[in-house]
Amino acid sequence: MKRLLHLLLFLALVPSLLALFPRLQAERPGPVVLLLDAEAVREEAKTQGKSLLEALAAYRALGVNGVAFPERFVKDWVANGVLLYRQGRELQEEGLPARPGWFYLKGDPKLLALLERAYALPSEKLGPWLGFPVDVQGFPAFYDLKEIAAAKAQGFYVAVRPINQRLRRLDPELPLVPKEADAVVFAGLEALGYPYRLEEARALVRRPVALIEGTPQPGFQAFREAGVLRLFSLRYEWQLTLSPEEAADKYTLAARERGHQLLYLRPYPYPQETARLLARLKEGLRASHIPLGTPRPRDFAPSPLRYAAWVGVGAGLGLLALGLPVYGPWVAFLLLLLALGYAGSQAGALLAALVFPVLGFLGPRNGLWLWARSLGYALMGAVFLSALGSSPAAVLGLAPFKGVSLTLLVPPLLVALSFLEKDFKEALARLYAHPLRLGEVALGGLALALLAFALLRRGNDAPLVPELELKLRSFLQDLMVRPRFKEVFGHALFPLALLLPWPRYLQNALLFLAGLGVASILNTFSHFHTPLLISLFRVLNGALLGLLLGLIGVILVRRLRTWWLG
Structure with a gap:
């Protein structure tokens, strides 16, 4: 027997x-993208008196071939001077017939037109001002579409990071996922549209979505048909405790031994340390025979x-x-x-x-x-x-x-x-x-x-x-x-x-x-x-x-x- x-x-x-x-x-290694966080680079560029695109061009020379654009909040546009923000009582004191408990925005007409349709909230126009009954400073407010288009024109692999928010409208005419995007990396701890509007969100997301290691995002399974790319990143607080070489080795290991295709990077406080990170990372990928390029979902x-x-x-x-x-x-x-x-x-x-x-x-x-x-x-x-x-x-x-x-x-x-x-x-x-x-x-x-x-x-x-x-x-x-x-x-x-x-x-x-x-x-x-x-x-x-x-x-x-x- x-x-x-x-x-x-x-x-x-x-x-x-x-x-x-x-x-x-399907498990053949590479190609991978070195995906740099745009907002982290933006803060660095400000300290150097450069624009975001100028800073990205410098990183392009160091081997970075991708950029991720987190969706901006209303308060970010206010901080950058693109929008002005006033409470209704302040406008009343200036002689305008504003509602005292409302909140008002003024600035870029195109952005205001998008924000007027962006939320399931009542709104009113008061001359150049757009008012809402709740404080919308913490609400998601799209991207700088000109920056995304310029990055794409320069040959960068572009990922966008939309934010799930219960009061936002999932309207196909709104740029939640710009046409230039190559991939979608959901921001926060939830997929877009979770929990009750996943079908609406899925109709908007026609790009591969990123599965972030160590970050379960409820609702992610609904987007599998668009294709899945594995993403690895280091929590920034932990990255700062590592030397650039130690951090680079972790990214190399993720690409070589766990099949990650998107390596999400944030620069160190000092440019010299970021240059060391990128040099060691490119060296490790080269030694592992993993090319840089445009990844495809592995199915x-x-x-x-x-x-x-x-x-x-x-x-x-x-x-x-x-x-x-x-x-x-x-x-x-x-x-x-x-x-x-x-x-x-x-x-x-x-x-x-x-x-x-x-x-x-x-x-x-x-x-x-x-x-x-x-x-x-x-x-x-x-x-x-x-x-x-x-x-x-x-x-x-x-x-x-x-x-x-x-x-x-x-x-x-x-x-x-x-x-x-x-x-x-x-x-x-x-x-x-x-x-x-x-x-x-x-x-x-x-x-x-x-x-x-x-x-x-x-x-x-x-x-x-x-x-x-x-x-x-x-x-x-x-x-x-x-x-x-x-x-x-x-x-x-x-x-x-x-x-x-x-x-x-x-x-x-x-x-x-x-x-x-x-x-x-x-x-x-x-x-x-x-x-x-x-x-x-x-x-x-x-x-x-x-x-x-x-x-x-x-x-x-x-x-x-x-x-x-x-």
């Missing part, structure tokens, strides 16, 4: 690999061959059922119910992530062959997981994988279950009667603490990531596609567990922790927004580095043991 299941496994592997080609084609049609992966997942589930020493069929059945009930359409991908990290532990403990077998099964499961889970929405990061925490929790527990003997009742009786040693309690506590630590510190922004690890991450990122520490740690434990004469219980404890590292392989591939080849290189680098460290650890432990025993 096992031979038949292995045959099905390998037969399903080939079409599953072929099913990944559309995703690999692909999933291959029908992906359904063959279900055969592989089913075969893996069957091997688990036959390989577990106790209740194997029941465990496999419960895993199937869990995946179908919890993950729905992602059930096959979740099953692959839960089952395949365990299969390598079900065979004989024949030295490092157990490590190679575990790695092989995990990579096979990664193929099935990627084939079944790689939808365009998942790759863009719009549909997160369901069950990320389960991929780190369930496989180590199944590995521990595989350590039970078939006559588990007698084994449990021996365990109950086993005299407790302080060292064994300490080792058990350490194992549980490491498992909890691994679960609580998932992701780059987890609260339990030590500062030393962050520095080591940065160092490794400069050398290679950085492996995950859980995987390095897990692979390193295999030689230590299998090549040294530990008691059985201690070897089991080490292999249990090693199982956490193998589970992390499938967890890595479940982050579908990371390019597939980057995940593969991350896993292989972690396996090789971990194995090397483990072999060094074996040598050190043997020498320490020789010294201790005299």
Whole structure:
């Protein structure tokens, strides 16, 4: 039976690999745009006595090929002298028949004509003044259309940042998205038109929209048909704590390892630091073979061959059922119910992530062959997981994988279950009667603490990531596609567990922790927004580095043991 299941496994592997080609084609790196924030540049230009376009031309010489125009507020036009602002009582004192509780604007006739139609508010004309019953200084008020047209004429990639506001009219004749715009980056924490006017807003947005990493914007899904571009930016307060080189490396990493196409930049307070940022960023992109240019939304049609992966997942589930020493069929059945009930359409991908990290532990403990077998099964499961889970929405990061925490929790527990003997009742009786040693309690506590630590510190922004690890991450990122520490740690434990004469219980404890590292392989591939080849290189680098460290650890432990025993 096992031979038949292995045959099905390998037969399903080939079409599953072929099913990944559309995703690999869509994930080709670049081109990217260095997108400079126009308002940040405007403030810098004022201090230098330059216009915005003059400042942008200087940045163009440094490699910037895009500019983002945040929508302006009424108060911005007032501050720049384009509009005058008065309260009704002030105009009354000047002899005009203004309403005392109203607010009035005067200035550029074209802008006033747009503002008169911009809001779902009563308004009145009082000679050259336009009045509203509420203070509109904080209301969105379009863009400087001449600046946008001039930037486009100079060859810049132009993005606009419209603001969602409940009282603004979504009128197609209003320039909410100017015709020169190449992309739309929604400002604030909501998509335009959220929550009740998304259909009206979607009719206005005919340009690709930017998905900002780390900034969920409710209503964004409504604009997917226009195309999605991934955008990376640094919060300015955090950027100022980084050197220009550190900031540039983060942007390079985002383009190389997370597929971002729009790199949203803000200048440092000193021009010299901004020049260093841009020089290091261009150098990093060049070294990563990522060109500057005009990005296109990454879309692909999933291959029908992906359904063959279900055969592989089913075969893996069957091997688990036959390989577990106790209740194997029941465990496999419960895993199937869990995946179908919890993950729905992602059930096959979740099953692959839960089952395949365990299969390598079900065979004989024949030295490092157990490590190679575990790695092989995990990579096979990664193929099935990627084939079944790689939808365009998942790759863009719009549909997160369901069950990320389960991929780190369930496989180590199944590995521990595989350590039970078939006559588990007698084994449990021996365990109950086993005299407790302080060292064994300490080792058990350490194992549980490491498992909890691994679960609580998932992701780059987890609260339990030590500062030393962050520095080591940065160092490794400069050398290679950085492996995950859980995987390095897990692979390193295999030689230590299998090549040294530990008691059985201690070897089991080490292999249990090693199982956490193998589970992390499938967890890595479940982050579908990371390019597939980057995940593969991350896993292989972690396996090789971990194995090397483990072999060094074996040598050190043997020498320490020789010294201790005299």
